Amino acid sequence: MQKLQTFQCRSHDFDELRISLERWDQSYRQLNGGAFYGGLNYIAIDDLEVFDIRWGTVINYRGLTPKGTVGFGLPVSISGETRYLGRPFTINELLIQHSGSEGDLIGSQNFKLWVLTVSEQRLLNRLAHLSGKEPSQILAKKSKVYLTDKMATILRAKFYQILHRSFSSDINEFAATLAVRKMGEELLDLVANACCREDFSKPTLRLSRQRQLVRKVEEYILNYPDKTLRTSDICQYMGVSERSLRDAFAHCTGINLSSYLRALRLNQVRAELKILAPHVLIRDVAFDWGFTHMGQFSADYKRLFGETPSRTCGSVKLKSFAVIPV
Structure with a gap:
């Protein structure tokens, strides 16, 4: 019997939060909000992963779920505009990321998401059992499912129950593994039932073209x-x-064109400083990314990341996060 795996992560660096999910092929960009702080609580058992992930700034996640798995995300906390695959979503929508398909999520400040991943074959078997229909057709082209208040509440309660039990110290490891495995089956049933609902959303052709742009x-x-x-x-x-260009960015990102492109370049500067420091001059990296006025660059950088470029360079050697096996 596979043992229950757990860890917790707390970080002031969104890259380190990303790295802690080592089975995921993903990238994060910070788009707004100042100094970053985030964390996650993670459990894995058999072919299920369950975790909560949260951050305080506006972050753009892009990436793939672990190979051969389907991912589901249920928002817990939202405090601003959010986007999934270019479309706004609310706290009562179940987000779906298909195996091999890139997810693209912009989470607001003070954002929290509960996540489940499961092997695609196990999910298809469960869908076939519950619906009696061709399971691949049930999931086809669905990127999110609208939940009733009751369904969303039940799902959140089950996510919470699994994570709470996994990190509880009042039972032994064997008993915890059995309990979490049973709750994982119950969570999978709830998610599969939600997928069978007809109240779901498909991307429009216009939105697909805007995302491509x-x-x-x-x-x-x-x-x-x-x-x-x-x-x-x-x-x-x-x-x-120009109108089409600005509309595409407004609809798909919720951020105006100039602010988005500035954040894109600043994130590239930050990534290079973290890799190359202390063997590179900040002004050289900034200039390479089109920033010619150092005073304005430094102000924009600090406004976005909550720290100066020199602080980023100086913190490369510091341990700013902890992955804690439990």
Whole structure:
């Protein structure tokens, strides 16, 4: 019998939070909010992962679930605009990330999400058993399912029960493993039943095109990091009007075009400083990413990350997070 695996992570660095989920292929970008603080409580048993993840700033997650698994996310706390695959979502929606498909989530400040991953085959078997229908058709093209207040409350209670029991010290390891395995089965049944609902959302063609445009602009910016680009230059290269470009960013990210692209470049500067410090000058990295006015760059950097570039360089050698096996 596979043992229950647990750990907890607390961090002032979103990259370290990402690294702690070592089975996931993912990246995080900070888009707003100042100094980062986040954490997670994680358990795994058999082919189920259950964890809560939370952060205090606006973060953009992109990535893949562990190979061969389907992921589900249930929001617990939202305090601002949120997006999943370019569309706003509410606290009573179950988010779905298909195996091999990239997830793209922008979480608000003070955001918390409960997550379940399960092997795709196990989920399909459960769906077939519950519905009597072709299971692959039940999930096809679904990216989120609308839940009733009652369903959302029951799901949150089960997530909480599993995590609370997993980190409880009042029972032995064997008993905890049996209890969590049983609760995991119950959680999977609840999620599978939710997937069978017909009240779900599919992406529109217009939104899909807008998301593609946002990605193309990002690639363009990253391919020409030191080039000063005006909105008109980007529009000309992409072959779209300025209104179409601004609408795409507003709808898919909830952030205006200039702020988003500035945050994109600042995140690239931060990533390079963390890798190259102390063997590189801050001004050289900033210049490479199109920041020519150091005073304005430093102010923008501190406003986004809650620390100066030199502080980022100085903290590279410091341990700012802890992964705690339990």
